[in-house]
Amino acid sequence: MTSHIVDARAIHKHFGTLHVLKGVDLKVNERELVFVIGPSGSGKSTLLRCLNRLEEPSSGSIVVDGIDMLDPKTDINHARRRIGMVFQSFNLYPHMTALGNVTLALRKVAGKGRAEAEALGRAALERVGLAERADHTPGQLSGGQQQRVAIARSIALEPRVMLFDEPTSALDPELVGSVLEVMRGLRESGMTMIVVSHEMGFARNAADRVVFMDDGLIVEQGPPAAIFETPSHERTRAFIGQIQRH
Amino acid sequence: MIEAFFNIEIMKAAWPIVLTGLWNTILLSLIVVPLGLFGGLILALLASIRHPLVRWPLMAWVDFFRAFPPLVLLVLLFAGLPFAGLELDGFACVAIAFFLNTGSYYGEIFRAGIDSVPGGQVEAARSTGLSRMQAMRYVVLPQAVRNVMPDLLSNTLEVVKLTSLGSVVAVPELLYEARQAQSITYNPTPIVMAAVIYFLLLWPLVRLLSRLENRALAGRR
Ligand SMILES: Nc1ncnc2c1ncn2[C@@H]1O[C@H](COP(=O)(O)OP(=O)(O)OP(=O)(O)O)[C@@H](O)[C@H]1O
Ligand SMILES: [Mg+2]
Numbered sequence: 001m002t003s004h005i006v007d008a009r010a011i012h013k014h015f016g017t018l019h020v021l022k023g024v025d026l027k028v029n030e031r032e033l034v035f036v037i038g039p040s041g042s043g044k045s046t047l048l049r050c051l052n053r054l055e056e057p058s059s060g061s062i063v064v065d066g067i068d069m070l071d072p073k074t075d076i077n078h079a080r081r082r083i084g085m086v087f088q089s090f091n092l093y094p095h096m097t098a099l100g101n102v103t104l105a106l107r108k109v110a111g112k113g114r115a116e117a118e119a120l121g122r123a124a125l126e127r128v129g130l131a132e133r134a135d136h137t138p139g140q141l142s143g144g145q146q147q148r149v150a151i152a153r154s155i156a157l158e159p160r161v162m163l164f165d166e167p168t169s170a171l172d173p174e175l176v177g178s179v180l181e182v183m184r185g186l187r188e189s190g191m192t193m194i195v196v197s198h199e200m201g202f203a204r205n206a207a208d209r210v211v212f213m214d215d216g217l218i219v220e221q222g223p224p225a226a227i228f229e230t231p232s233h234e235r236t237r238a239f240i241g242q243i244q245r246h
Numbered sequence: 247m248i249e250a251f252f253n254i255e256i257m258k259a260a261w262p263i264v265l266t267g268l269w270n271t272i273l274l275s276l277i278v279v280p281l282g283l284f285g286g287l288i289l290a291l292l293a294s295i296r297h298p299l300v301r302w303p304l305m306a307w308v309d310f311f312r313a314f315p316p317l318v319l320l321v322l323l324f325a326g327l328p329f330a331g332l333e334l335d336g337f338a339c340v341a342i343a344f345f346l347n348t349g350s351y352y353g354e355i356f357r358a359g360i361d362s363v364p365g366g367q368v369e370a371a372r373s374t375g376l377s378r379m380q381a382m383r384y385v386v387l388p389q390a391v392r393n394v395m396p397d398l399l400s401n402t403l404e405v406v407k408l409t410s411l412g413s414v415v416a417v418p419e420l421l422y423e424a425r426q427a428q429s430i431t432y433n434p435t436p437i438v439m440a441a442v443i444y445f446l447l448l449w450p451l452v453r454l455l456s457r458l459e460n461r462a463l464a465g466r467r
Contacts, residue, residue: 077375077377
């Protein structure tokens with residue numbers, strides 16, 4: 001058994017001849033917020049997507065909340081309920097209302113009745129500050145509101161871990177704050193989070209640990225201050241320098 | 247001219263026969279369209295499996311029945327099946343031929359619809375624990391159908407028109423009955439009646455289609 005809520009070991013991922021993850025180890029403690037940074041194409045998204053097996057790792061082992069994600073005997077749909085995921089492009093269901101988006105899995109996966117699902121769904125929307133928008137469709141919401149609905153869709157299932165893949169990258173700058181605020185609230189409520197993002201300000205004051213990836217490997221990791229102020233690897237230094245010049 | 251094409255007396259006489267034909271055309275459409283939609287949906291769902299062992303036979307099937315003229319298929323079934331020891335009436339032959347032919351067309355439309363839904367939709371659904379089937383049913387298909395509604399409708403229009411092929415194998419649908427009436431009365435008026443009825447039957451669908459297409463265009467702007 002492991003004391004980490006996420007325990008990924010020696011993850012390799014090939015896309016055809018492309019070797020995208022080259023043996024990544026990632027352990028995450030309960031209630032920890034791990035921030036993942038790195039250049040484009042370094043494998044950040046692929047790593048996240050391996051954790052809930054949206055992508056099948058070529059080799060390695062992944063245990064989340066005590067469940068062996070790569071065991072063929074594992075009920076993957078059941079396991080995924082415990083791992084929320086938020087995407088850069090929101091991926092809300094456009095043919096449903098905000099509440100419909102949030103209740104779909106509650107009803108079809110968690111097996112809740114309509115009334116209970118709607119009560120839970122409204123509570124989740126309330127947590128992201130969108131109780132009033134329950135009956136709006138995604139097309140009627142701003143990008144920031146859509147992303148918050150997407151977060152509500154995940155947290156309604158009461159996940160043990162949340163994965164965020166560049167949750168604010170598709171947003172206009174003035175809408176980023178509202179999403180980060182919701183994420184900060186989640187963190188304060190004790191949610192374990194793995195966040196891929198370029199929001200360095202958020203990383204500095206919310207992350208427990210920053211992981212720097214390059215070319216399919218974790219190059220170095222540590223507390224935000226250490227990684228940002230005194231990185232020990234040349235590649236990290238170069239990357240941080242590049243980011244901060246923007 | 248009027249005597250020949252719009253003969254009131256003949257219209258009165260032919261009306262019951264033409265009405266039977268109309269009824270059968272509607273009945274035929276009500277069987278053939280859902281059958282084709284169902285067949286098409288199955289084909290599209292199979293196609294979404296994307297496994298080579300499923301894909302290639304499926305493509306061959308769809309290509310074959312889209313390339314094969316439905317009239318030839320129909321006559322072949324009607325004339326050929328008895329030799330295989332299977333005696334089917336014209337109605338059943340039309341149903342089978344249309345299932346094969348229009349099912350393939352509907353199948354391609356559904357497939358295009360499914361392809362038009364961004365992959366992120368399925369990923370989001372799967373990430374919340376929905377199974378592949380559930381993601382298809384609740385997330386992909388509703389969007390797919392909405393995206394190809396004009397094409398589905400336009401194909402349905404074609405299918406209803408094609409039911410007139412039933413006359414070839416003696417299914418007493420509208421065209422067949424009109425021709426019967428024509429041969430009894432020695433007057434083309436019943437055919438004119440059939441033509442007018444076809445138009446009245448299909449025109450609302452055509453209008454609906456235009457509206458959908460305009461809306462789709464407006465939506466894209
Ligand atoms: N489905 C796929 N098929 C083939 N190659 C892929 C696939 N997904 C990702 N890749 C490749 O894997 C590499 C890593 O991609 P990944 O999306 O994980 O990078 P990333 O660190 O998230 O980059 P970014 O910051 O641009 O999002 C890239 O070279 C990408 O082109
Ligand atoms: Mg990425």
